Amino acid sequence: MSITVEEIKNVLDWISEFGKDETGGMTRLLYTESWMNAQQALKGKFEELGMETCFDAVGNLKGTLTGTEDGAGTVATGSHVDTVVNGGKLDGQLGIIGGYIAIKHLFETYGRPKKNLAVLSIAEEEGSRFPSVFWGSKNLFGIASEEEVMNIEDIDGVRFTDAMHQCGFDFADGNPSLLADTKQFVELHIEQGNTLEMEQKSVGIINGIVGQKRYNIFLKGEANHAGTTLMKYRHDVIQVYAKIVTEAVAAAKEVGDPLVLTFGKINVKPNVVNVVPGEAIFTMDVRHTDGEILNSFTRKVEELMKEKAKEEGVEIEIDCWMDEKPVPMNDKMIAVIEEACKEKGLNYRIMHSGAGHDSQIIAPRIPTGMIFVPSIRGISHNPAEDTKLKDILQGIEALELTLYKLAY
Template sequence: MAPDLRIDLDRLMGRLRALGEIGALPGGGVKRLALSDADKAGRDLVCGWMRDLGLDLTTDCIGNVWGVRRGREDTAPVVIGSHIDTVATGGLYDGNLGVLAGLEIVETLNDAGIETRRPVAVGFFTNEEGARFAPDMMGSGVAQGALDLDDTLATVGIDGQRVGDELRRIGYAGDAPPLALKPDSFLELHVEQGPVLEREGIAIGAVTGVQGISWTEFTVTGVSNHAGTTPMAMRHDAGVVAARIALEARAIADAFGPPQVATVGAFRLEPDLVNVVPQKAVLTVDLRNTDNVRLIEAETRLRSTARKAAAEEGCTVELRSLARFDPVEFDEGLVAAIETAAAELGHGVRRMPSGAGHDAQMFAPNCPTAMVFVPSQDGLSHNINEYTAPEEIRAGVDVLFRVALARAGADILAEQDQ
């Protein structure tokens, strides 16, 4: 890349800090729940920057905003984007980095006077976090046709307010309909939110897709009995069945190997007394895999073991699906381009799935899509201590820039790389 295409890290960090001051929490961290006053102030700040950079702004009916930098051809834009809403105790980086990196790339292009063949757009998408309104990835979901607009506008949040009303209240109920944003491609830079890159000392994650998620609640019913007077052979202990299910979840993850993960996060007994054999146990199992066939295998094995364990103990077990999302695969060409760009820039890179959901997965069915991950210190996420070092951010933006520019088609690149 040409020397004058080097991003200005201080400028980017300045914007991250400035945005982080809006909704800043007293003890550190940020709270900008979607469509709140703080979100409006954050949106206003980012829109001002977009206008300052000469972008053509569009706001759609669910409050997504994107600004387009024209290209030599009037074609679909390469879209760089993420979100600027946060959870109640969020940090500076989650979402914000992906939006402000886009602005930094635009400003660098502007400063260098470079015209791309395709337009380049920067977008932020409403309520990615889902912390005030469910579901998460709401704006990108509506924009890309995965969620119904009217249903979404009618959604009531944790404070009793409706999405549609709050959009109007903060002045971000736009005119553009769903699917108005038709990208050539979608690129999202994001903090990993996990420990892998830091632990392995690797700068760049080339994200291959988003794990499929399967949440199942198991309710085991046995018979409550006296812990002293009931011989083992006469027990129907719901807790023992639940413990067997919990360890089977771990055994499945061990047997399948990465990227399969399995988590028993919730586990409750009734009556939950030291000297009473549990009559009832409720536990949840969270299974994730990037391969839907493997995920189904994991679900099948778990359910089979649960039924067997219940039968052996003379208990019954009921299953309830709490959530089920198929895996999303990102574009192989773009993933490879991220790997290549990282390598060319001298950064360590590894392919990895995303364990968390992102706006990018809403775009993936409609256009070539990929994500770049940078390390999260201690894997902390949705935490006021979330942190990624400036030089790690630079590496991620450099890779994003290189891939975006190649996709948008900048003559300068081809000339100078020779």
């Protein structure tokens, strides 16, 4: 039996009941009731298929279809089960239910694999409830810091540790990783952008996840009367900001794809109509798949910012508070996924990911591949987030044949 769009829709509708909100969106935050109910429901679903299931210390869930060859290791798939607040029904959980459906059909068609086949429902990736991201995948490798979460709280003042303990989980404390014997990992995910849709492709094979640098930039000039202060005597932070944005964006366009540059937020003081602005803080987000190009470009922009501030007699402070290196996917995994797409006659392209995913934590430690399916109008983190079922089907078919090649 082939995978059908009806089966995909049924399983997706079923899991989406856990955290569904009144707007039709999804809110399933780490260590909440809806999160716990979803994990327990997935555990039951995996066990119905004959999988062995277990949670790790922090709430990552693994379902394993045991292979026939002892010591052959595990091929794993999956993604994160948490959502943003009022998000969509695909981000994260598509990778879980897609992995489950693929393994289910492999088992029904070919019986047990040689290697173990596993699907992971990773506890958290989004950082939507607490100011901590990749808590789930980092704990799979013992690289999460207890100190970072020990004293943090959510917006309602609930402590991270209290929420975790209430769900019956605690820190790992040396417990074995759910990925201890894993030989390869594949993540299915929505694109969260519009490249595949614009190019009329149903599947994206990811060759790497971009590196990111994020900045807070502080400008201090002199607030003064808007009517009486001549232009040549001003120390106007907005003039500096405008020059920086204009010239930096032009430089980014000159470098070209896949470099992206975003000035996303600005706060100005005193922020009134008749006063020359004297202080500002703004943000800058820069991403590229090549670490050297990313570093070279940001160095040039930092020098540009200093130069423009000096021209207007404005003080500047530049704080680069995030510096994530690009993460390439494994070449052999890319080749296996591409071979699967060709054999299935799927409509695919090779591309990079401009957003972060659990695979960026896993890939430096286990050979990893990623498969994208299109997002309609590029919308994500929104109740309108959606993908055509026929495209989801192609993504799961690519995943199914990839798992077959790796585990059978």
